[in-house]
Amino acid sequence: MKTINWGILGAARVNQRLLPAIENNHNSRILMLASRRNGAAEECVQQYAKNPEGIKTTTNFDEVINHPDINAIYIPLANEEHTEVALKSIAQKKHVLIEKPMALTKQEVKSITQAAKENNVIVMEGFMYVFHPQFDFVLDFINSGKLGKIQYAHSMFSFPIQPARYYRINRSIQDGGGALWDIGPYAIHTLRQVIRGHIKQVNATAKMNSHQADMSASGILEFTDKRRATFDVSFECTRRSEFEIFGEKGRLKCHTVWQHEDDEAIISYELDESAPVVEKIQKGNHFELEINHFVECIFNNKESNKLSMNDAIQQAALMEATYKSIQSNQWVSV
Ligand SMILES: NC(=O)c1ccc[n+]([C@@H]2O[C@H](COP(=O)([O-])OP(=O)(O)OC[C@H]3O[C@@H](n4cnc5c(N)ncnc54)[C@H](OP(=O)(O)O)[C@@H]3O)[C@@H](O)[C@H]2O)c1
Numbered sequence: 001m002k003t004i005n006w007g008i009l010g011a012a013r014v015n016q017r018l019l020p021a022i023e024n025n026h027n028s029r030i031l032m033l034a035s036r037r038n039g040a041a042e043e044c045v046q047q048y049a050k051n052p053e054g055i056k057t058t059t060n061f062d063e064v065i066n067h068p069d070i071n072a073i074y075i076p077l078a079n080e081e082h083t084e085v086a087l088k089s090i091a092q093k094k095h096v097l098i099e100k101p102m103a104l105t106k107q108e109v110k111s112i113t114q115a116a117k118e119n120n121v122i123v124m125e126g127f128m129y130v131f132h133p134q135f136d137f138v139l140d141f142i143n144s145g146k147l148g149k150i151q152y153a154h155s156m157f158s159f160p161i162q163p164a165r166y167y168r169i170n171r172s173i174q175d176g177g178g179a180l181w182d183i184g185p186y187a188i189h190t191l192r193q194v195i196r197g198h199i200k201q202v203n204a205t206a207k208m209n210s211h212q213a214d215m216s217a218s219g220i221l222e223f224t225d226k227r228r229a230t231f232d233v234s235f236e237c238t239r240r241s242e243f244e245i246f247g248e249k250g251r252l253k254c255h256t257v258w259q260h261e262d263d264e265a266i267i268s269y270e271l272d273e274s275a276p277v278v279e280k281i282q283k284g285n286h287f288e289l290e291i292n293h294f295v296e297c298i299f300n301n302k303e304s305n306k307l308s309m310n311d312a313i314q315q316a317a318l319m320e321a322t323y324k325s326i327q328s329n330q331w332v333s334v
Helices: 013-024 040-048 062-063 080-093 105-120 133-144 163-168 184-195 288-298 308-326
Strands: 004-009 029-034 054-060 072-076 095-097 125-126 150-158 199-208 215-224 228-234 240-247 252-255 264-269 277-281
Touching: 004 013, 004 062, 004 184, 013 029, 013 040, 029 040, 029 072, 040 054, 040 133, 072 080, 072 288, 080 095, 080 105, 095 288, 105 125, 105 308, 125 215, 125 288, 125 308, 133 184, 133 252, 133 264, 184 215, 184 228, 184 240, 184 308, 199 308, 215 308, 228 240, 228 308
Parallel strands: 004 029, 004 072, 029 054, 072 095, 095 125, 150 228
Antiparallel strands: 150 240, 199 215, 215 228, 240 252, 252 264, 264 277
């Protein structure tokens, strides 16, 4: 297979980042984009694609899923819609890149994993931030031991939601709406990446709107060895896109994590008895790096070593426990 022919399901806003990222991959070509809303696919392609001429549009998802020339499908649908279309696509032997969260339950991610195995296709959850050079810097820094053992980490992601996006908060958290499912996956996944270890339980709380969608959510993750991590996400707070790690011997902060390609990448750290240091890391387009990585995985017929399906299952288990904790107001085991 020399070229990966892509189909895209959904005229989502995130296509603004992903269409050019796919187009810029030398081994990729976008064949088709589908949206259930009349005219939305055409508008999306015209607005976001660098070369809209070659991309066919349709209102019928099945036309993409069953297209014999399409080998890879990107799913940027609403969070609660991912599983059904992913399973349909995998059954047609398509490789699938699924936006985060891959699904709303651990069981759904397990069934996607099983289907991927049976059909011998690559599936990956779209956590683009792990491909940014600044995240390599963070992991190298942790691995160097300069911070000592990591004892605590905190992540924050927020921005005031724009009226054009209100359909994301006009359905309940139970149905996949709200901040936890939307931006929570980033904040929670990052904590798992930087603290490592086994998470025993989670306690989370949220502020709901009249649709029972969470406008803000915060939580504590407790590891089996009693280390902790906390997160805060919100659709009604000023822009924050950061995490901070605290070790036995120092602290490190990543100032803009889930960012756009042109954003500065700044890391600051302070080791005991040393002056604070601010590092400007090279800018990186993590969407392009994510696509390049996914295409490599397809060519090598090997699942991602950065975003494995096992990681997706563990992530879904933690997200599901966090959701249950919000609903029950109690600690929930992961
Ligand atoms: N990796 C990232 O940086 C990143 C950033 C943002 C979001 N995401 C993830 O990507 C996925 C899509 O998020 P998004 O914010 O880009 O999606 P979005 O714009 O909210 O669109 C999601 C889906 O809803 C439908 N939709 C779009 N606009 C709509 C409208 N005005 N009214 C009704 N339905 C509409 C579209 O399906 P149809 O076209 O079929 O109607 C679309 O595929 C989610 O899983 C999200 O968590 C990732």
